[in-house]
Amino acid sequence: MIKKIIEIVEKIDTSQVFSELSDAQSGGICVFVGTVREFTQGEQVVSLEFETYEKMALKEMDKIATTAVTKWNLNKVIIRHAIGLKNVAEPVVIVGASSGHRDACFEACRFLIDTLKETVPIWKKERFENKSVWVSAHP
């Protein structure tokens, strides 16, 4: 049985995630999807562009998943990130966990996305009408 799904993809299909995390020993599945928001700090975003150091990103994502499985005794876990150009409302990342009870999957899901944002080598460029900016690059 596949316990961890760790992937970097061109396009995220959100329709299969609950089937992927479904499990007879789980009473709860929690999933977070990050999507492209139209406005950031009042400025209209045209699109986002993601790039990655793929080999390292997959390693870091796998570490996060393994830590979460151990800490919260998860039955299944998924971390999938998209790269390339993404338009408003498109999904860019999906993380999720299934566990016996809901406390564990909620806490794990929050940990997965928070830690991904801190450690996984993926970079996001926000494209506005007249400029583009690498997010978080400068203080």
Added chain:
Amino acid sequence: MIKKIIEIVEKIDTSQVFSELSDAQSGGICVFVGTVREFTQGEQVVSLEFETYEKMALKEMDKIATTAVTKWNLNKVIIRHAIGLKNVAEPVVIVGASSGHRDACFEACRFLIDTLKETVPIWKKERFENKSVWVSAHP
């Protein structure tokens, strides 16, 4: 634009929920699915059976959704519960929220499922091999 989806259904289709919650003003979508767990306190469950006082349940679900939308400034919210006979690993409830930032949708999603379990008139009977029990009925 539909902001709240409140439903009691025979069968939950998890594949559409992220499309239903998708929104240009949202950067995050959090969804929780409750599923039938095979073992509860060491005993093997054959199936669960849900019944409801539908008119009142929909009212209570709507109150929960409205409270969450106001408190966390949600863009969209969904509460959908299944009734009837459910087998192991089947979804029985799905709740979710989309919001500008992830704090709000995580907190709201947790509130939705916790409050639903406390106030919505839905009853679950666990069917085991040799007996069946109305959950939470007795201290």
Added chain:
Amino acid sequence: MEILLFGIAKDIVGQAQLRFSATEETPTSVGALKTMIGEKYPEFTKLSSLAIAVNSEYAEDDVSLNRNDEIAIIPPVSGG
């Protein structure tokens, strides 16, 4: 007066509704209804909790009951 029964309440009474005929004395408040059903069906007093809904809203003990109200016994809920 007709009272809707759900979940274990239906099992305790043995039917889906509790009926008071026109000539029977009916409870005039939520509190009186709780006392009455607890006396008639002692199993109700053993539940973790017992609530009454009047016109599909939770109602406190001091809410009065009218013949045309939609009344329901709400045993401990367990959705989700």
Added chain:
Amino acid sequence: MEILLFGIAKDIVGQAQLRFSATEETPTSVGALKTMIGEKYPEFTKLSSLAIAVNSEYAEDDVSLNRNDEIAIIPPVSGG
């Protein structure tokens, strides 16, 4: 020695890789590499943070570098 560049690091240097020819002096530790690129491209010193990966793992300043290592400059990440 070849150093992979991503995100804003690629923009600062103007290409996807930073190459040291066989005759050039190469940095012998992560810390030395950071100092060297900060001097050659002052824009690196203005970033919120700057990390180095050696063989696709984050590496502290005291980690030594060998010609065959896969080395990458990791500017502030912003996935999710």
